[in-house]
Amino acid sequence: MPGSVLGSDEFVAAFTRHGRALWVIASAWVGRGDAADLVQEAARVAWERRQQFEPGTQERAWLAQIVRNVGANWRRQRRPEPRPDEQFADVAARAAPAPAWPFDADRHGLSDELARALGALPEVARACLLLQVVLGHSFAEIATMLEIPENTASSHARRARLQLRAALEANEPARAPAPETP
């Protein structure tokens, strides 16, 4: 990348080039329904912080990091408010889990079981599996984008797959026994 700061044309080109991966990561963090908004917000943040981009480093990893950070804030901001009558409300608020990955809304053809199993995965595991399956990225590429070791990316994807398979198998209709031949 020429120059020390991303120009607007370079930025738009880079964002377009890596948009699909960023969108999949956003989906893994906040769900498919909010992924487009998250990507848009990440674009705004990335453009504002373009001076922080170090030329020579991977722009996709830099953008992916911004998507993950914006996604984490996104989830934090949607943490449910404690009830006013709740004792130690502030402690409860801190301890409250982040809202579940929204599998109910806008499932786009996923079965309930599969969507629920996906929602139960950690964000990183979901991202590893989706980046591998949907975009065909190697674990080395995934590891760079998510800033995790390659074998961690691989094991996340493998475990995620096993859990989703289990969900699918549980929903399989019991196989009828093969008819006996006379």
Place this chain on the structure above:
Amino acid sequence: MTDPLDLRLDESLRAAFAPPPASTFTAAAARAVGRPRALPRWPWFVAAAALLVVAVLMAAWPRPRGPEGHDGRELGALWAAAYHDAEAQGFGVEGCPRTGADLCNACEKRFSCRLAVAKGSDLALLGTYEGRPTGGSMTLLARAGGEPLCVCVLPQRQDPRVKLPRDSGLHLARRELGDLVLYAVAKSPARGALDSFVVP
């Protein structure tokens, strides 16, 4: 990967998470680039906080008050009443300082500051006013160019910036002289009369 369950799983995921076309991301980046950069908010907060601090300081800052605790308007009202009273009495002489030496002594005794009338000035010192209360100021009766006036003397540190009532029909002139502040209260502007005073 030939397991039918894996194939079905991958197919479902690819269908459900097919990213939008590249033009979507181009548009998102273009919007981000084209959007005017949001101005940082912190300077506004700092400015608002500074204004608040200034306002609080101005409200809470102890303003000088007269020797008996009057503010500028109160002291002005007292002086205006004193002037009208002195006028009603015909600007009669009531106190000690009739001469320059008397004034010097009286002022030194009261404020630990020396004050005198310059030789050759057209200000005629008549004496001190001892009628109505004047808020702890030393009030002198005088004539300058034939016009009667009151000269009120305060230590500078106890000068609350006196203001006469609007309906008093009087004029106020002010002069700082050493550690003292002199006010002339008269029916016409009498700033020149104050120039007759000197620190001996």
